[in-house]
Amino acid sequence: MEEQQHLEAIMGLIMYGGNAKNDAMGTIAYAETGNFELADQKIADAEESLVQAHHSQTGMLTQEAQGNHSQVTLLTVHSQDHLMTSIAFTDLAKEIVVLYRRMDNE
Template identity: 35%
Template sequence: MTQQTTETDIITLITSAGSARSLVFQAIREARENRDFPHAEALMQQAKEMLSAAHWIQTQLISLDEGEGKIPVTLALVHAQDHLMNAVMLTELGAEIIALHQQIAEKPKDKTVFFRIRASD
């Protein structure tokens, strides 16, 4: 793997993770604003595919490094890892947020929910 290939892989990792993040936010908005849960799920599936592509690149970089520092730790690589970590976390949280929106949408409209606020003891 050449330095140019590594840089290209890092950029691809950043863009794939960024695309996954954007797709998750689109899915959450689709669930919240339009209650279109099948479309939200389709967007989440696209996000997972983008994450899979990013994770594959990460795995290749790790295997090439072999824990011996063969891949230089550049600011771009750290940035890529940050994007990937955030996209993974957002995908997990996004699925939970969409599930909550779906549960709320399925509640009967005639029921009122009351929340009790307790004073601290």
């Protein structure tokens, strides 16, 4: 993978991962106030950002599988960590919404 393309993929992971985490945090805030319609929209936005991040990651993995190795830098590691944290946070936000819905129904 060309260095510029690799950097763009890394930045995609960071940017879309950050967007997903931000939307997941918004999900929790809306659920806390009982606004489940907006909570559902925010979680959908988070999931869309994760899809975009996965596209960046898939491009990097495809290049690696084709033998086009890239140097692993601290920025690369950071981008993967950022994505994984965002995935975990989004999954947790979904569970928190379930709990708030349950509390709202009682």
